[in-house]
Amino acid sequence: MSEARSPLGGAVCQGEGAKVEELPAQGMVTLRGAMGDIADAVTAAIGLSMPSQREIVIAGDKAVAWMSPDELLLLMPHAEVQACLTTLSERLDGTHHLAVDVSDARAVFRISGAGAREVLARLCPADLSPAAFGPGELRRTRLAQVPAAFWIDEAGAFRLICFRSVARYAFDVLCGAARGAPVGFFPESDAV
């Protein structure tokens, strides 16, 4: 088995408002099917309860995110993906579903610091006020010119995923948005 490499080799940039880091290879499984049919298998495979609409359930190095009415994203350490897929295929034998390892298809970024919310607000048309978006939610949206999704991790920093093919573009626009000082648009920001 070849060694998994993140697309940018752990690129980091420290702006005045926030820090942007590309994270090492993250295990990711896309699971599609009727939510009611796949719930038990998800719990068996990853040990977490099912997220409801737009939710992400996080515990340590694992998470389950609601991506659409018939799609979940399972996050886990890269080395646990095969075991997860095996459990899913056993539990879902005979159930209409799709479970695919998409770890290598994506790039993952961490955006931390007092200006993290502003960094995303500069690039995404989503409502990023703390009242509208907080921990426990996953938002799929547009990051400048590419699709992306983000959530808030257990430490209060933002995690963002996008397609691997646009990792450099995403990193560059994130760093550009993080370069300037925060303007204080979200004074009550709770990100660390």
Next chain:
Amino acid sequence: MLTLKCPYCGILCDETELAAGGEAHVKRAGPGSSDEAFEAYLFDRENPMGVHFERWRHAHGCGKWFLAARDTVTMEVFGTYKAQTTEPPEEIVAAIRARRPEWEGRA
């Protein structure tokens, strides 16, 4: 700029997160239809000044198609609804009638 609520995600989407899909509730002609009926299905569209039903796809989100009723002049949105219907739901029609009593319904 339009802001539409995706009925699958339950979240307000900016127009730039969506892909426009043209008029909603277009009924396919054929097989076995006349050339005129098929031509009308392909090319004839409402294009009104006022109430209009449209298809939109939550392209930068869940990826699902949904439908929206809005005013093409004022950009007022009367409501959005799931695409698994051939007619606008009652509550959408009621919302339009409440705001546009003179509306004559779909052609």
